[in-house]
Amino acid sequence: MDRRSWLTGAASGLLLPWTSAAQAPRPVVGGLETFRVRVNRRGEWVLFRLTASSGLTGIGDASHGGDDELAMSLGRGFAEAMKGRGIFDVEWLRRTALPEVERSKRPAAVALGGIEQCLWDLQGKALGLPVYKLFGGMLHPRIRNYANINRSTEERSPAGFAAMARQAVSAGFDAVKLAPFDDMPRLDADPKLLSEFTELGVERTRAVREAIGPEKDLLIDVHSRMDLPRGLELAQRLATLNLYWLEEVCRGLPELAAINKAAPMPTAGGESLFGTKGFYEYIKAGAVDIVMPDIKYCGGLLEMKKIAAMAEGAGLPASPHGPASPVGNMAAAHVCATLPNFQILEYAFGEVPWRADLVEPPETLDRGWLGVPERPGFGIALNEETIRRHAV
Numbered sequence: 001m002d003r004r005s006w007l008t009g010a011a012s013g014l015l016l017p018w019t020s021a022a023q024a025p026r027p028v029v030g031g032l033e034t035f036r037v038r039v040n041r042r043g044e045w046v047l048f049r050l051t052a053s054s055g056l057t058g059i060g061d062a063s064h065g066g067d068d069e070l071a072m073s074l075g076r077g078f079a080e081a082m083k084g085r086g087i088f089d090v091e092w093l094r095r096t097a098l099p100e101v102e103r104s105k106r107p108a109a110v111a112l113g114g115i116e117q118c119l120w121d122l123q124g125k126a127l128g129l130p131v132y133k134l135f136g137g138m139l140h141p142r143i144r145n146y147a148n149i150n151r152s153t154e155e156r157s158p159a160g161f162a163a164m165a166r167q168a169v170s171a172g173f174d175a176v177k178l179a180p181f182d183d184m185p186r187l188d189a190d191p192k193l194l195s196e197f198t199e200l201g202v203e204r205t206r207a208v209r210e211a212i213g214p215e216k217d218l219l220i221d222v223h224s225r226m227d228l229p230r231g232l233e234l235a236q237r238l239a240t241l242n243l244y245w246l247e248e249v250c251r252g253l254p255e256l257a258a259i260n261k262a263a264p265m266p267t268a269g270g271e272s273l274f275g276t277k278g279f280y281e282y283i284k285a286g287a288v289d290i291v292m293p294d295i296k297y298c299g300g301l302l303e304m305k306k307i308a309a310m311a312e313g314a315g316l317p318a319s320p321h322g323p324a325s326p327v328g329n330m331a332a333a334h335v336c337a338t339l340p341n342f343q344i345l346e347y348a349f350g351e352v353p354w355r356a357d358l359v360e361p362p363e364t365l366d367r368g369w370l371g372v373p374e375r376p377g378f379g380i381a382l383n384e385e386t387i388r389r390h391a392v
């Protein structure tokens with residue numbers, strides 16, 4: 001049986017034990033709507049809206065799963081499985097979805113994360129409380145965001161990156177991230193070519209540092225394009241550029257740990273990991289100084305809280321990854337607001353001019369800081385007109 005027919009089976013209630021009459025006394029969580037909007041060549045935004053039997057709705061971000069159709073299909077399957085369960089059954093959803101996440105990886109992780117976000121938004125609305133109050137209460141009423149300019153920079157020259165960085169600073173951000181080694185050839189390519197592209201990445205970094213000045217924070221994501229020797233050398237070369245952090249230099253936990261130990265600047269990573277288990281191994285290996293769970297990939301809000309707690313126990317800050325839609329950012333912000341070890345949140349700068357209008361009220365950042373609303377749930381709703389206008 002393939003995955004789609006498995007889901008069809010799940011939808012009809014024929015295969016899954018949790019849809020048996022004994023366990024489904026009443027349908028509490030209702031149907032799922034899925035939306036997809038066109039953003040850019042880097043990916044679309046996939047949004048979920050789950051309606052409870054009360055008529056309340058909750059929203060979630062299930063973007064960047066690598067296969068949007070499959071993520072939406074899996075999301076519908078998880079929502080179908082939730083029928084007969086309550087909006088508080090987050091751990092049940094997690095346990096139920098785990099085998100599919102192990103099978104299908106990222107598309108299932110974003111589907112789970114999207115539904116999980118919907119449940120928390122629903123819980124907040126049902127209780128008349130902002131979601132952060134369900135996660136331990138407010139420590140940070142305003143969430144500092146850094147501008148990730150990598151997704152919006154089309155002109156990939158040092159000057160092109162510098163120009164986009166200046167735009168981010170003009171918009172009020174005091175921290176900027178780029179991934180200047182994205183076009184590195186594979187590591188088995190001609191070493192001369194690898195050195196040329198490394199040089200180009202360093203030039204891009206230097207150009208952005210010059211553009212934003214010495215005071216602003218500069219974050220560099222290597223997207224695992226280096227091997228250990230090149231990564232160690234790179235960390236030393238970037239030392240003079242006063243980085244806020246150096247992210248995901250290479251693959252492999254022992255290699256990352258070696259980079260982390262030797263790097264003169266803090267290192268960060270973990271965006272692609274799922275769940276407490278993935279982060280436990282990562283933290284135990286000493287892979288990074290700063291852990292970066294993604295609300296869409298890591299399992300959702302509750303999983304993010306647990307991961308951040310593990311990091312806290314290890315003496316590490318948590319800086320959630322998330323170049324996502326305003327829905328994902330706000331879902332993450334409600335958790336971040338409660339974290340003793342929260343450091344900074346990611347914001348995808350300049351992807352589309354209509355970004356703020358994806359939600360109501362429109363997303364508002366004050367010089368890079370996102371306020372956490374006091375309204376029930378996440379405090380935002382989908383703007384259906386914007387979604388219709390940019391629908392895939």
Ligand SMILES: [Mg+2]
Binds near residue numbers: 221247321
């Ligand atoms: Mg990254």
